[in-house]
Amino acid sequence: MVDVQVTNISKSYGQERQNAVDQVSFSVSKGELFGLIGPDGCGKTSLFRILTTLLLPDSGTASVNGFDIVKDFREIRRRVGYMPGKFSLYPDLTVEENLHFFATLFDTTIKANYDLIKDIYVQIAPFKDRRAGKLSGGMKQKLALCCALIHRPTVLFLDEPTTGVDTVSRKEFWEMLKLLKGEGITILVSTPYMDEATLCERIALIQKGTIMSIDTPDQIIHQFPKKxxxxxxxxxxxxxxxxxxxxxxxxxxxxxxxxxxxxxxxxxxxxxxxxxxxxxxxxxxxxxxxxxxxxxxxxxxxxxxxxx
Amino acid sequence: METDIVIKTEKLTKRFGDFIATNQITFDVQAGEIFGFLGANGAGKTTAMKMLCGLSTPTSGNATIAGFDIYRETEQIKKNIGYMSQKFSLYEDLTVLENINFFGGIYGLSKKRLSEKSESLIETLNMKELRKKLVGSLPLGWKQKLAFSVSILHEPKIVFLDEPTGGVDPVTRRQFWDLLYAAADRGITIFVTTHYMDEAEYCNRITMMVDGEIKALDTPKKLMQQYSSDSMDEVFYELARGAKRKAD
CATH class of the missing domain: 3.30.70 (Alpha-Beta Plaits)
Known part of the structure; x- marks a missing residue:
């Protein structure tokens, strides 16, 4: 079953009308861990914002969970989790208050979905009374992930979750993603770190708004044309x-x-x-x-x- | 030779209340060396860098930067160093040329010197066509190459680079390192932090900071031998996973 379907999506900004996203098509199956791999400015964030219904494409169509990104935006917002590249929680609420706030927004409670976030939350629980703005990079990232998961989304969008994070925290983060995949959540993750590509089941290599290749990491390596x-x-x-x-x-x-x-x-x-x-x-x-x-x-x- | 040492620190320490951000770090950096300054998030790198740039007064310990004392001669230090980071770049709503002229002016370059410098800089970066473009419209990799070149306009003794290549595409990232090598060849000392471990391997020597202290300092090759690993990534992981501190 396809969870995310993208067909010929394009988006341009500004006067020069350069395409940030140029005729992009791909699909992600239910429960798949799919990576968008490319440098800053290649169009990853625009794509994420389009798929999470925060930005309208100039042309093309897309659906998430079978819902159209333009027509059914409310349905999609209820079902997906989104962790933007920029830290976007409330810095002057505590760890626990942030989590509670997001649970309430989605008409649920921390208790109802605690099993899903437990493995991640226990790592930041000792700091639950600390304001989110005062957390370290690695802890902010874990809290943001908990907040994106608290309504038990079917599809999780993670925009550069490991950028600027050291090797140790990056490894821990990918371990967490594997656990979430085990829960049947479809995951779209973007990263500028090429070495993380091999941790995804399938990847799209993106540059200047265009997908250069989509396949499993093994196949992409196999297709390298030379010795x-x-x-x-x-x-x-x-x-x-x-x-x-x-x-x-x-x-x-x-x-x-x-x-x-x-x-x-x-x-x-x-x-x-x-x-x-x-x-x-x-x-x-x-x-x-x-x-x-x-x-x-x-x-x-x-x-x-x-x-x- | 003592005169070739451009950074010398001795038990350099910075405390914030009870918290020891940087704990008695001691090291030397040679002129023209590419020196990698690595560590996990919260290891104390930023605090150390701020002290070395003369922006933050140490709690104890000593250091000289380009021969100038870190307590008394911070203004001289600032004249002899360059600095760039992933975040602080150039003025996005000035053109390439305007940025060069602006920073050249700040650094006190004469008109003649500045026009020679900006000619050769634009030539080296292959930016002739782009000289009148707003910096904000350039791709990130180009911005970073330009920002680096601007940070060494005044031919400083040392340039401090804080994660200069984060998010830059793999081809431009390598071109960026070509610029670093060229600057080091001219005798400019490169002091660089990075999260890309292949870049760590390009450095002449590396320090690894863990919990405010220097846990390792050597050439990448020797560190890899010492930790019996094939890559700096493994060395980093071995050293950093023992960290107790997780604050930024």
Whole structure:
């Protein structure tokens, strides 16, 4: 069963009429954990605001839970949970007051749905009398998630929940999402962190308002068109400059302690020959290894192909 | 060589009441080094950075920034550093050129020097076509590249970067780092915080702050060896998950 259906949605702003969202279509099944992956300004937030009925699209149609986003906006608002990218709870209400407020808005009580938020809420319960504005980033995020869940939504929209949050809190957050998925809640989550893509069941890679690819993370990696190698040498800065100057290398990007490269044409001897050439140019401690591409490699490759 | 040290701290501490935000941190940073300043949310990074920029007076300990004392010579410090963060950017309703001229003026560059600088800056950033565009209309990655270039207009000894690449697309993020390398090659010291662990691996050395203290300080390679991991992400996780503090 399809829970979210998006068909040719477009939205533009301002005088220059640049499309923030450009003919986007996708669908999300019931109970699926679906990721929108892309940098700031790629259209993720506009899409979320359209699907949560806070913004009207210029064209196209969409439905959530089978309800039309324009005609049936009231039905949708009753059923979905939305955690915006910007902290949007009441900073001068306490943790508990915020939660109570949102439960009341949806005509329910904390008690009635406590089982759903329990695992998350116990982590912030020691601070239940603290004002929300005084919480740390990680705790604000947990409270916002509790407030978005307190009416037991069928679909949960999470707009960049992990932006600016450290690795440890990010890992904890994704653990929580897995638990919620176990409850049968459909989850749409957006993130600029490419490494989080592999934690979703399916992902859409978005750039400049356009979806470049939609599939499972494994399939997207599988569709990478070339062999990709990780290269290392003692002087990584000079190596990058040299790799960029070599004609038959078609892409070259820094990835932490390695540079990832692809060749234009290659045979079995190509990697060996590259090493020889670089050693001739004075590089030492060279290493070249065939690797599996990461989602970020795929994203960069798709960006090139889309003329960025 | 002592003269090559541009940041030197000794037991630098900041308390807010009972709370010790930064607890006796001691480290040196060399001229031209790319120094990664990492830590979990609430570890005390922002407090430490504010002290190093001369914006907040330490409770105890000593530090010199570009040779100037952190208690007595804060105005000299401010003249010798650059600063940019993900949040504070440029003036969105001024054009690219107007922003450059404005900040160049603030930094006290002469008219001649400023016009040379802005020429070469626009050239390097490939922004010729965009020079008369409002900064607000530029994509985030371009803004950040411009903001960085503006923050080093006055050729400071050190530039402090607070999560400069958050949310920037993967291609522009790498172009941003190319700018950092070029600046470091010219001798500008880069002091940078980031949540991207691949960027941590680009740094010459890294500190990891946990609960207000420096828990590790070394090259990324040595840290990875020490923690027997393949990535800084794992090192970070190992160090930070022991944190008791969760406040920002």
């Amino acid at each position: 990709i190698y990780a290269v290392m040498a003692r002087n990584m800065g000079a190596l990058l400059a040299d790799l960029r100057s070599i004609q038959h290398i078609s892409s070259c990007n820094a990835f932490g302690q390695y540079h990832h490269i692809t060749f234009q044409d290659e045979d079995v001897r190509t990697p060996r020959k590259l090493i020889e050439e670089l050693e001739y140019r004075g590089h030492v401690d060279m290493e070249i290894t065939l690797i599996d591409p990461t989602i970020e490699d795929c994203f960069i490759n798709l960006m090139d192909r889309h003329g960025n």
